[in-house]
Amino acid sequence: MPSRRQILMAAAATATVAPITTACSRAQGTKPVRRTGKAPVTYLTVFGFTPRELYGAVALKQGFFDAAGLGVTIQPGKPGQANINTMVAGRAHFVGIDCASAIRNYLPSGGSYRAICAVQNQTLLSVMSLDGDGVTQPVDLVGKTIATGQGAATQTLFPAYARLARIDASKVHITQVADTTQLNPMLAAHKVSGIGTYLIDTPSVEKVSGKKPVVLPYSKYLTDLYGTLIITPKQLAARNPDVVRRFAHALMQGVSFAVQNPSQAAADMRAFLKDHGTTVDLDVATQTMALMEPYVGTGAIDETRMMQCIALMETTGVPPIGSGLTPDALVDFDMMATV
Template sequence: MSRLARTVATLAMTCTFVVGCGNADDQQQTSSNRPLEKVTYLTSFGNFGRDSYAWVAKDKGFFREAGLDVDIKPGSGTGDNLSKVEAGAAMFTPVDLTGLLLARGNKGAQSITVVAGIQQRTMAAIISLEGNGVAAPKDLEGKKLADSPGSVVRSLFPTYAKLAGIDATKVTWVNGAPANLIGLLAGGTVAGIGQFVVGEPTVESVAKGKQAVVLPYSDVMSDLYGNVLVTTTKIAQEQPDLAKRFIAALMKGLVHSIDNPDEAGRILQKNVSAAAAAPAAAECTLMSAFVRPEGSGNVVGTIDTERVARSIKLLQDADAIPAGLAPDQFVSADLTPKP
């Protein structure tokens, strides 16, 4: 081949390479410049460490990688969160599955669909402090407890009381906002509050010098799930791609939070000025056993419909909900992560 021919061939190859690279760059730029889809999200209950995984997913860029711009707002418990999602004020939120079952049993939450599991067993509990005369469930009789009206802890209390041998009529409940509950307990206004078991470090950080007393609902109701991620049936059916991307990004944030609790605590504090990093990290550490309980496998977010069916039967046997409810009426098998 002559020198001229070799030069022409080299130039042709170079031009082809540049054009090809230019097209790839253009495609990548176009993809990266695609407008992010807006998603509204409510935390389960305020902004405690147990909800830091959403902030982690946002801070680490997991939502953005999924093409989503997520607006995170503090939730107020299962009942209020369900109402807001049904009303269109939010697109996704974690709620306690038992609270959802109770709502469905009372003909509520009809447009709600479960799309992922957050905690594979319930974290609902009553938390008191040493010196309040509460060491066992029966000790709650004659005491004043505080919680928000829509909280699953409060909604489920009659069933818990029945199974734990408590006379629920001898327990007084008063209303309290999520952010104020621990202060009510630490200040001695009430003898106990509705909380998740992972709230123990946060309670002790506020009630300085006093040890928390935790009465987990799971002691008498072992089959119950904890929080599950829900959306509307309309979104699940008409925007499944968006739902799948959101679920995957949120589960990535959940895994990162329980695997890196100290970082999760710092991220929460950076984004929520009222949050304290150390108690938040401690909550993430405790929550790990509920997100990945022994024998649950490595995939986070799964839902076992047979367990859901057993939960329904437990509530029916306790006369908490009527017959006729089945998992396939509100759990999306197409969207929930697979084991």
Template sequence: MRFRRSAVAGVAVLALALGSGCSDGETGQNGGDSLAKVSYLTSFNTFGREAYAYVALEKGYFKEAGFDVTITPGSGTVDVLKLVAGGQADYGIGDFTATVITLGKQKLPVTTVGMVHQKSLAAIVALEGGKINRPEDLPGTKIGDQPGSTNQVMFPVYAKAAKINPDETKFVANPPPALPQLLSAGTVDGIGQFVVGVPLVEKADSKKRKAVVLPYGNLLPDLYGNAIITRTDLAKDHPDQVKKFTTALLKGLQDTIDDPEAAAKTLKKHVPNTDVEVATAELKLMKPYVKPENFDGALGQVDPARVQKIIDLLEEADAVAPKGSMKPADVVNDALAPKG
């Protein structure tokens, strides 16, 4: 399945090469003549949860900040990190925990400059009447997922928290669009999915069964969800540009959680095959992950102390090694993240 992942990444690179070019020039002001060309990768395809970038584009927030932005569908955290690190994209979205795990294994020149979700969206999703109803049911089952996905990369950490053996759960490589149908047909027992993907899963089931959701965040409450990623050299050499881009993107995020239906319609304008009803339901589910009830900080805020807790957790789960080798500054540029 290494070929499949490489092929997907290759398509994204080609789309970026054809659709945009990175600019080292200064950012234009208020939509002036010298807009900086910026390439952006969604975290995973163009599901409803990605609508906020299109809202920022549609409402002119990027242009007001001085950017001409090209949005390209991403293919999972690992590929997004590699494309940003290699200069094929300027910004991208990736699950923060999967980002830390990946950077613990290979030193890619990327950093986090803001959080989209203050709680992890990662989950295993099954259907009522199947083999999976609780974490203890996972050993001996087959889980469909995209290779390198957040859910698969994080699964050993979740399994340790659930006190089960991760090696006894088999992940079966399948392309994301096919996952709900495979689950409905019983080809797999569960799928790696974000909790906001439940409306899509339930709509795809021919028997109209309810989803069974095992959120990773229930056992790992300190985990962040998706994060805004950029190259370390861009963050170092053009910090003002990074802040402006992040601010514009987060304005789109705020509008999205304020009016999910309008955001879903905006997404459909840019991605015609969008199911507005499903996308709206996704975005409604996403809101408490962007701004949890007990969270009173700024949208996108990053807490270095919490980042350290996540690193400690991953070290204890042997997801990153050796112990003590990673610090928050290795994965987050706190100076560029929004402040409360």
């Protein structure tokens, strides 16, 4: 009799992904009844306090977390395994992480976390260059240097992207930088020919460089991957599922409000960052949220599609082929059905 994994693999090979219709509903005009008392939680963004990551700040400023009875502290996260390490060390309750990184790090972390929500229905990873720099298609990257965040999914998945794009990844030099705020300036100064970033970061890149960005989206070839996942420690999901559900729902209310009301979202981001001694360009933030709108759904994760994501990652050897990772190990589907 075929195993559950074999059934899912077969379905993943033939099924058309159904529209996501459950969990983390889009924000409506009314807010939930406010609760008395607030559960204190800490949330790490995927990648610093860039405009694309500040939908959590919108949820905070619009009162969605407050209405859910949550006292949320938002901190700037780092790519790759860094956020997971912080969470496992007990310094964060929820973190954002790219889908590819969530799959890659699940087994090495000892299966210490569960995914509870997908912020975007499609990976936003890309290589971005500048108009006039000689990069208009993947083959143009051969012999050139691109920069990525240290341990970022753009670096991890580049060999798979290159193989599907029919270029030799070994002939593209990748330099990793610890300070991801330097990626845009490096590109603007022509120190590199491309950077690993999100395809909705074009307003930020154009603002820094003064030139039109050229985007090579990973999704052209890596079609199955989700974008950002929200993960939480397995112990928290088991011990206090109500807090986990409330957080996921309130965060997705913030995401939905942000992409539907990008100008107000930008103002909320600026107000949030003022409390942290910094600021954001309102036009850049507004454009970024508007660009993200087509990729935002309800937040639910489909089991068959997650099997496709895992299978895709296994073709890259990360996690190791034959690891046996299944969607229900990584994702808490029971929790998602009620958030």
